[in-house]
Amino acid sequence: MKPGTRLKSAACDTEVMVIRTAGGAIECGGVPMAEAKPAETAALSSDHSNGTLMGKRYVDADNTYELLCVKPGKGSLSVDGVALVTKDAKPLPASD
Amino acid sequence: MNIALLLEMAAESAPDRVGLVCDGKRWTYGDLLSAARGAFKLIQESGVEYVTLLDESSEASMIALFGAALAGVPYCPLNYRLPDEDLAALLERIAPALVIGDEERVAGDQGHTVYARELFTLKAQETWPCDEEREYDPGEGVAVQLFTSGTTAAPKAAILRHSNLLGYILGTVEFASADEADAALVVVPPYHIAGISALLSSTYANRCIVMLPSFEPGDWLRLAERENVTNAFVVPTMMARIIDKIESGVKADLSSLRAIAYGGGKMPREIIEKALALMPDTGFTNSYGLTETSSTIALLGPEEHRATLASDDPKVRARLTSLGIPLPTVEIQIRDEDGNVLGPNEPGEIYVRGEQVSGEYKERSALDAEGWFPTRDAGYMDEDGYLFLSGRADDVIVRGGENMSPGEIEDVVLTHPCISDACAVAIPSVEWGEAVGMAIVPRYGHEPPAEDEIKELVRSRLRSSRVPEKVIYVDELPYNEMGKLLRCKVKNLLAD
Numbered sequence: 001m002k003p004g005t006r007l008k009s010a011a012c013d014t015e016v017m018v019i020r021t022a023g024g025a026i027e028c029g030g031v032p033m034a035e036a037k038p039a040e041t042a043a044l045s046s047d048h049s050n051g052t053l054m055g056k057r058y059v060d061a062d063n064t065y066e067l068l069c070v071k072p073g074k075g076s077l078s079v080d081g082v083a084l085v086t087k088d089a090k091p092l093p094a095s096d
Numbered sequence: 097m098n099i100a101l102l103l104e105m106a107a108e109s110a111p112d113r114v115g116l117v118c119d120g121k122r123w124t125y126g127d128l129l130s131a132a133r134g135a136f137k138l139i140q141e142s143g144v145e146y147v148t149l150l151d152e153s154s155e156a157s158m159i160a161l162f163g164a165a166l167a168g169v170p171y172c173p174l175n176y177r178l179p180d181e182d183l184a185a186l187l188e189r190i191a192p193a194l195v196i197g198d199e200e201r202v203a204g205d206q207g208h209t210v211y212a213r214e215l216f217t218l219k220a221q222e223t224w225p226c227d228e229e230r231e232y233d234p235g236e237g238v239a240v241q242l243f244t245s246g247t248t249a250a251p252k253a254a255i256l257r258h259s260n261l262l263g264y265i266l267g268t269v270e271f272a273s274a275d276e277a278d279a280a281l282v283v284v285p286p287y288h289i290a291g292i293s294a295l296l297s298s299t300y301a302n303r304c305i306v307m308l309p310s311f312e313p314g315d316w317l318r319l320a321e322r323e324n325v326t327n328a329f330v331v332p333t334m335m336a337r338i339i340d341k342i343e344s345g346v347k348a349d350l351s352s353l354r355a356i357a358y359g360g361g362k363m364p365r366e367i368i369e370k371a372l373a374l375m376p377d378t379g380f381t382n383s384y385g386l387t388e389t390s391s392t393i394a395l396l397g398p399e400e401h402r403a404t405l406a407s408d409d410p411k412v413r414a415r416l417t418s419l420g421i422p423l424p425t426v427e428i429q430i431r432d433e434d435g436n437v438l439g440p441n442e443p444g445e446i447y448v449r450g451e452q453v454s455g456e457y458k459e460r461s462a463l464d465a466e467g468w469f470p471t472r473d474a475g476y477m478d479e480d481g482y483l484f485l486s487g488r489a490d491d492v493i494v495r496g497g498e499n500m501s502p503g504e505i506e507d508v509v510l511t512h513p514c515i516s517d518a519c520a521v522a523i524p525s526v527e528w529g530e531a532v533g534m535a536i537v538p539r540y541g542h543e544p545p546a547e548d549e550i551k552e553l554v555r556s557r558l559r560s561s562r563v564p565e566k567v568i569y570v571d572e573l574p575y576n577e578m579g580k581l582l583r584c585k586v587k588n589l590l591a592d
Contacts, residue, residue: 003259004097004234017097019266054109055271055300068097068266070105089270090424092383092395 006070007033010042014052014073019066026067028052029075048083050076058084098235099261100165102300103129109272110302117279117323118155118307125302127221128158134223135163135216136232139194142209146190146241149173149286150183151197152309156213157286158295159220160196161240165258168233169194172241172253173287176201177577186243186251235259240292241458242387245576253458254387256292263451264390265296267425274303277352281320281328283308288578290360293391294329303327313341317348324352329383331360333579336367342374350375355398357381361579362485362503365417372405384419384485386471388462390452394428394483396420411478419475419483426450429468430477440479443501445489446471474501491583493522494530495561502583505532505564508557509550514542517573519586523566533590534564537572544569566590 005018011029018026025032030045052058054072059065065079066087077084103125106115111126123131139147147164148171149157157173164171172190174183176198184203187193192207196216202208211219235258243251280298282305284291298305306323308316311334320328330338335358342348356371356378363382372380379398385391396418404416422428429437430444438444447468455462455469463469474492475485486501493500502520509518516539523533538544545553547567554563574585 002234002236004236017101019097055105057266070101071108089266089268091270091273092268092381092392092423 005035007035007067008037009033009073009075010038011044012073012075013071014069014075014077015071016052016058016067016077017070019057019068020064021066022064024065024079026065027078027081028073030078030081031075044075048076048078049074052077053086057087057089059087060084097258097262098165098233099239099258099265099296100132100162100232100235101262102265102296103132103162105271106299106302113276113302114304115299115302116155116158116305116307118153118309121155123155123158125299128155128162131155131159131217131220132162132166133230134220135159136166136230137223138211138216138219139163139167139169142194144169144192144194144209146170146172146193147196148187148190148193149196150176150201151213151286152176153282153286153291153307154213154217154309155307156196156217157291158305159217161292161295163220165235165239166232168235168237170238170241170255172243173291174243175245175285175287175577189253190241235262242287242289242292244387245578245580254454255456255458256289256387256390256454257456260390260452260454261293261296263425264293264392265300267451268392268423269297269300271300272302274298274301277324278326279304279306279323281306281308281316281323281325283311283316283334284329284331284360285577288360289385289387289391290329311337313337314346317341317346317350320350320353321348326352327355327357328353329357329359331579332358332363332367333361333575335363335371339367339370339374343370350378353378355379355381357383357395359383359385359392361581363417368401368416369405372401382418382420384483386473388453388455388469388471389426389448389450390454392423393426393448393450393452394419394422396482414484415478415482417484418478419485421481422448422483423450426452428477428483430475431470438476441476443474443476443486443499446473446475446483446485488583491521493520493532495525495532496528498561500532500562505534505554505558505562508554509534509536512545512550512553514539514545515550516540519573519581519583520564521583521587521590523587523590525565531565532562533566533568533587535568535570535573535586535589537570 009028010031030048031042107125107129115125116123239258240256382396383392384394429447474489505520517537522530525531574582
């Protein structure tokens with residue numbers, strides 16, 4: 001999968017843009033994400049239902065995976081079952 | 097990833113919010129995205145290799161930037177103030193291009209497709225909406241190409257990839273972080289990196305852009321008041337002219353103006369001190385960056401500005417004219433001519449590395465094997481990590497093997513009360529290889545100091561090698577429209 005790929009959640013409205021990735025399964029709401037939405041919505045796992053926030057970046061502990069949320073939803077993001085955490089921008093005092 | 101994503105996200109989360117005000121017209125993020133998608137179609141159907149803007153800033157600069165990105169065609173705005181001959185040479189280098197702006201300045205035989213600004217904007221709005229799903233460019237290539245100002249040599253085509261610009265924006269701007277009432281006054285020309293990054297960062301923050309197509313200090317003050325502007329970016333010469341205007345008695349209510357950032361040239365200490373005194377409630381930020389680094393790589397923030405003024409410590413006070421400290425998302429080193437990394441307070445060349453650093457020209461990449469970009473800016477870093485700029489590395493005067501920074505000599509000469517501006521350059525010397533030549537602008541209404549007096553002033557403060565061998569008096573120094581001193585022209589003056 002290439003950076004820039006847009007993935008959709010099978011369990012909620014979440015959509016992400018892939019910034020960095022490796023071979024693992026990217027999931028939302030506990031179910032693998034894909035470029036197309038499945039015909040039938042999958043069940044949201046209660047362990048992965050903290051929600052996603054628009055414009056937040058999500059990373060794993062090693063910074064191997066990085067996803068940008070471009071549409072928020074109820075599910076939360078994980079890779080091979082391990083939850084991703086938000087990575088904050090280091091805002092400039094509006095220098096531009 | 098494509099930089100158009102920044103506008104798509106703004107339009108997705110706040111389609112009806114005003115994202116741009118220009119010439120009294122208001123554009124929502126929804127309007128801007130529709131127009132960018134319309135521009136995509138125009139660009140794609142014209143089969144061009146570049147999209148260029150030959151015009152002042154307007155809604156067309158924003159529509160063209162994002163439309164070109166969607167189409168996967170580099171956006172290369174040109175300096176419309178260039179003489180015909182120089183402009184023709186640049187247009188030749190980007191043919192065939194879709195040119196937006198001044199039709200009369202584009203030669204018919206270069207294969208360009210030309211649209212006047214109004215026609216481009218109108219067509220972009222008409223072409224969308226359209227129901228079928230479109231295939232936009234994935235953004236793996238070049239988003240923006242900017243010609244460097246060419247103060248020392250022919251302009252170089254600096255390349256910024258989608259990944260460089262997105263690395264900068266995603267790393268330094270929090271999405272939708274601006275309040276609904278926030279407005280950023282953008283007056284830098286569209287062909288300058290600060291003009292590009294202003295559009296990208298404000299769009300991602302959902303901060304409304306208030307465009308002033310061409311700078312005039314009275315217009316700037318009126319627009320800042322009328323639109324309740326909260327943020328602004330200026331180059332030092334603009335700041336000096338705004339202050340002159342305020343001091344001449346022009347009143348403007350700037351109570352909403354929280355932040356002014358400046359960059360693009362050396363800010364004289366006198367000007368920033370005046371600005372801080374005149375606008376006590378405004379936060380000032382000095383931002384240092386280059387075209388090749390997708391804009392800002394170091395900055396001196398608002399608290400630091402006020403702290404330097406309040407301090408009794410000369411080391412801390414000196415930081416008011418520093419570039420501040422590097423962004424947490426980049427690394428900076430000072431190196432000597434052999435590439436060795438130098439320690440605190442040792443002068444050398446500034447090197448930078450990071451995701452936002454492209455360091456790439458159309459012809460070649462300037463990055464070394466480890467990804468470091470030699471900025472060709474000369475400077476040093478103090479023991480607390482504050483970066484100081486001495487000038488361009490190419491401007492260093494080498495006299496008998498000794499390297500001398502022009503800025504150091506100019507700073508001393510500028511302490512003379514009868515001198516308002518000064519420029520030191522290398523002049524050929526049979527004995528030393530190079531020696532110091534100096535152009536002096538006497539302060540208006542004052543008796544110009546004699547050559548010997550200037551030499552004595554330098555001798556009393558610096559080593560005797562720094563004493564100018566030749567001094568000329570001029571009415572003004574040659575600056576380009578961004579306030580950059582054209583040292584090569586001063587060299588020519590001294591050669592005559």
